[in-house]
Amino acid sequence: MLARLALIGVIVGAVVVAFAYTGGWFSPHRLTPARFVDTFEAVNGLHPGFRRNHAKGVCVTGYFASNGNAVRLSKAVVFKPGRVPVIGRFALAGGQPYVPDLAAIVRSMALVFVLPDGEEWRTGMNNIPIFVVGTPKAFRDQLVAFQAVPATGKPDPARVHAFFARNPESARAIHTVLSRTLPAGFADSTYNSLDAFRFIDAAGNSVAVRWSMVPAHPGEASAPEAPQQDKNYLFDALISRVHQASQQPLQWHLIITIAHPGDPTDDATIAWPENREQVDAGTLTIDHIESEETGACRDINYDPLVLPAGIAASDDPLLSARSAAYSQSFTRRVGEAKEPSAVTPAEVRE
């Protein structure tokens, strides 16, 4: 009888242990979505109510006019000729919601295309040509290595050196990113998907792509190098630009770049050769701007894997990680009390 009781204990215990192992209870060093977001909070401080990355931002709305050129690549309804509404957000990368605007900080454009059949296409793009890390672990390690040391206000050179030694692809990528020319403002910047995706056509054929939003009317000026008096000078320039939209619409072309077979899709630090075919799928028009405090974009999670049929994830490891991490950040921040945004409703009205 004792033996049989012990047997029950072993069988039930095995199930419980398997469950606990699957949930990570025996792996305190596993990089989970929670620990990943915890790293952002540790490095940037906890700013309740705000996104843990791309914290400083402003809401925009507009529409995407599809010209039908991408129908042969993807069966997604967004590419049929016609217009769909768009709810977007411009932001500065980093976890500081009140960071003073600086040209060198990476700018982002996030969009949700609201499709007529109830589907959505959500995307978050950055104004850098490639990403600086290729894996979630490298992302976390980079955050920690580049954290400012309190004594100097700068990263610890030894930690940075160690990070580059372990991640040579990041050293190369960061060098590429730092040598880019800095367009004057949000309106003049090209925003890139960085991660590869798959487009699936009506016949079921799939092709690897990356996409970009390329400004239709970029300005001539380049970005001021020194910090400006106005801590929101980039956002203020964008606000003016949207308010002048009746004189010149604020528009971008959606450019799809098609990979050749063999172009790496699982490493966002590697650019594809310049000669890859590009398709202009349509024009994005931004015609309204609003503070996050009242805008719809604040409570949207721009998860890059919220996709319509016809667009799918590639094997880029950053995609699933982004989806998981954004979900963590979203769940935390929407349950927190809201603080005023850096770009207030009053600022947007001016």
Add this chain to the structure above:
Amino acid sequence: MSNGGKFTLFSRLLHWTMAAMIITMLFIGVAMVGSLSDYHRLVSIHRPLGIAILILVIVRYINRRVNPPPPFPASMSSAERSVAKISEMTMYAMMFALPLIGWGMLSAARYPIVLYGPLHLPPILPHSTTLYVILRKLHTIVAYLFFFTFIAHFSAMLFHTLIMRDHILDRMALWKVRRV
């Protein structure tokens, strides 16, 4: 209902199919929230599998009303029978609640609720991030409750089978049993 003391074949098939689906869901759930690289793949299974369980539990509930369970073994005391009935009701409640909470939380957050390809569900709750936060937490709590209730159910079955030897498993077994 005389069936050799067994549940009907349909009831037994529902039980084992749903047991496999639910245990899979519990493991997928706990794995996906702890993974960066497998999150998308697992969530993409988690959603349609959850809705499949919801559909089956409706069928199962109707079936249970139409085909009541066979009697308990004579050896079970009234206290044991109460515990068995309460745990059965609890599991039915959780089989209904968990997928509805999942559907509800995605609705409240206004995520598209994609099942497969273009197949998606409408929202069942108004847009409310407050509601989302509550339901997100509730989903986790009820899921863990379900796991522990399953462990209790599984342990009780093993106890009855290996210690009490009352052949209670025969009521639900798919294999043929000799009439005692």
